[in-house]
Amino acid sequence: MNLIKEKLEIHPFLIAVHRGSSMGNIVENTIPAFHAAVQSKADMLEIDLIRSTDGKFYIFHDGNENRLLGQDHNIKTMGSTEIDALNYRNNIGHSVNFKVEKLENVLNTFKGNILINLDRSWEYWETLLPFLDQFDMEDQILLKSPVQKSYLDILNAHPVKYSYMPIIKKLPEIEEAEAYQNINLVAMEIIAEDVESPFFQDKTIKSIKDKGLFIWINAIKLDEEIILFAKFDDDASIIKGPEHGWQKLIEKGADIIQTDWPNHLNNYRQKLKLTK
Template identity: 40%
Template sequence: MRFAALGNPTYVDINRRLLAAANARTPLVAVHRGQNAGSVVENTAKAVRAAIVSGADIVEIDVIESTDGDFFTFHNGYEEAYFGLDRDILTLSTSELEELQFDLYVSAEAEKYGLERLSLILSSFPETILNIDRSWDYWDRLLPYMDEFECADRVLLKSPVSEEWLGKLASHPVKYPYMPIVKTMQDVELALNWPDINLVAVEIVAASTDCALASPSFVEQLHERNLLVQLNALNLPNRVPLFLGWDDEVSVLDEPEKGWGRLVDHGADIIQTDWPMLLRHFLASRK
């Protein structure tokens, strides 16, 4: 499907890069936390670069804020796994965060490898569309901070749907492209009808076919509104299906048509994956 515009035509200049990507090839491949493998750790500049060379059209990263108000890239909740840290990383100062090292990836002879600032990734990848996740609690401070990088045309924000976060987007003068994570029709109605936000895409979460959002007709309705649809092939640690079990695991270990193929046929404009190179190969072989 080709789009004449995304969302509200008022924001055509901001959305131009994402629109061009969506019309160049479908579905777009969004890589979850960058490509982490071997000695490359997720949510780092190395992971973003690895994702790009693995076929990413969009790279998703997670953002945290130090107690001093500085922004780093990390998914909180993984403190123990990466740092052996029995503490919420969100309670740490900038200096404490900068002391953390990915110990499993650093030997006495190796260069240090720790948390990275969001500024490094924003400045290092000026041609890459970044999907910034888990940042909504900081939007009061994060949005003005990102304004300094003039990156609105290459940043796609996402969040669960709430009046608080939609209000923050609406009140900010720079209209960053936005993708709500919807799980109910109430989520959909709230996001679609909220004024003064640059809604360009919708991420649908549906565990079973009983969910009204799992209907192909719902995807068609979103397309009629000039909105992209993101479907997840991810397998998170809790193993709850994000979209009908049509996921990376079944695609890699069984048959890609049972996972990625179904997402494509369902109308996905963006597929988020942990296996970008294999997904890109499958998409090329399916044409």
């Protein structure tokens, strides 16, 4: 059975934790942050991937080098020896004894029952997919990407059929993703900038779910400009109340909600279970 489906038989929706749970001395996208997320009742870890110039895979969201590592060079321009020499900064900017995690260490640590969403990995699929095969974690790994032919062709041709979720921003992208017969399409991540977006409409969401696909909706708030689901987000849920954020995502049919606040969202999920 698909692991997402298996977990949805237990929960009304799944909780995906954005970069793990970081606070204090625990830094995002590290094994301690992923442990914290699991302890906060995460069903899925959302992690970011980069590849060094000599072909090693690491967990990091490039563009955050100054904030997290105290240096200005893009990590994707570095070799593995240079990356291994870096130390993280914690949440108050102090250098700590945490290193940028190697993908293999993260996969070996969390092999088992936790789902793992590999974000920002698509530009490496030609070498990443064969690398992933050695871990025998096909049931746990969920790949995602924008709907782009170059990415989907690689995924379509790869013999191991990892679960896949396209990032859908335009209606024609649904059919583009569905056109590939050898991709294990299991879900769609939908982006709605406002309530007028087609992806905020019940009809659109139902048409996707009627195909047996799961719906991923983002509650995370990255900044004031990027709106992922019509401002029904983590901030609104915490500041105003869950009915102003998470509840709307649930009403819209979210099977997976990505959040930065798994403890709070899980507490709300438990309350919903009790009221049924």
